[in-house]
Amino acid sequence: MLGFGLAIEPQLWALLFVMVRVGAAFVAAPVFGNVSVPVQVRVALSGAVAILVLGTNTIAVPPTVFALSTFLSVAAEALVGLALGFVVQIAFAAPLVAGEIIGGSMGIGFASMMDPTTGRSSPAVSQFLSILLTLLFLSLDGHLVLVDMVAKSYRALPPGAAWMTAGQMRDIAMFGGYAFLAGLLLALPVGFLLLCQNIVMGMLSRSAPALNLFSVGLPASLAVGVVTLGIALPAMGDYMQVIVREGLAAAQSLVLLTTGGF
Template identity: 75%
Template sequence: MLGFGLAIEPQLWALIFVMVRIGAAFVVAPVFGAVSIPLPVRVSLSGAIGLLVLAAHPITPPAQIFAVTTFLAVAAEALVGLAMGFILQVAFSAPLIASELIGGSMGIGFASSIDPQNGRSSPALGQFMSIMLTLLFLSVDGHLVLVEMLVKSYDVMPPGTWLAVGRLRDIAFFGGYAFLAGLLLALPVGFLLLCLNLIVGMLSRAAPALNLFAIGLPASLAVGVVALAIAFPAMGDYMLVIIREGLAAVQSLVFG
């Protein structure tokens, strides 16, 4: 009996309770939280992983649904899942920051399109880099690592456990890593564009009658495209570092 004369199968109630943490993580996590993934697929995937969790961990859900302790336990589960997915989402925002820096210097910051990951308009260059980061994330089995940490999180944080204040502080501090990673990701191309701007500035002082808009903008676009083509292997290597740091931050959140 779960309150108000209602009854439910204990196994089904345990599965629903376990799915709260997993589903909350999938709502905000990269790849799983994309708007292109239908809601039934997310629910089915959360249920499948929930069955694995129940098979590996003896989880006892709250005795009653309509109780304050149950609502608090569900809120704690949702907070843990949201925190795990949010950390990865912060790491995945680094390419968008890098694209803003590069696109503004190249003169293509106004070029935008609909991002299939979140359904909102984003810079075209940032969308390209985000897709590359997503493909690298899938190639190194980052999605499987996230699922593994979700399953293992029930060992160190049983259902109903609230996140400590120190771990919430670490999540806030990790937000600064997105700006650092975005700056380092844009550094090779941004440095060349900065040198080009210095050259154009010296030309403007040497020849004030020179039409800088007719020379500077095409030069910035050409140098930016060439620099992206040359520096993209190094940028891809640093994207792997971003993925590793994001997964490490999730592991630190779970295991301390």
């Protein structure tokens, strides 16, 4: 019942109720939440996953639509879905931090372009690393793992008992520091060599005061950064795989309070 003497199909109401958690996860998660993904595609994917969940789990939906308990249940479902997607999105912020460090050291921090995932302007180096991380995420079947995690969340956090504790919220907030740590480690190979290059340029400026650092230092920093980035790219790709696995593992442990390997 809707609550005003009006009836609604139980199957349709169950589908819409399950789509709340799934849709919230897709809105906050990487790849699914990109602005380039049409809303119609997200709704269709949410409906498809919701049908899968209804076929594999017994979902107890609220009996009345327009009721305070129903609104609270819907809010709890949306919170769980947003938390699942947001934790993985935190890991995807690491390339942005690394790109800021590398771009600033190379002297091209002003070079920016439109980010298709967010629709906002971001540094070109950050954009390059973000695209690389997204491709690795898809190649490692991270999107399938995320969908499987959302489906399994109905067993770990069934509707009606899906309220997240204050400790979980605190742990998710503390996981935000992982983005800065991972970004620093990701930029370490290139950033260290650029730091050494800046030290050498500083020594040259002290020994030869007539040397124009703007005409020599910027091209040298750009050349060293591009060459070092190409050499360190395989190692950075390996660490990006670690970032993907850490993000998925954190979503499972912090939100679902379960552990497992990916």
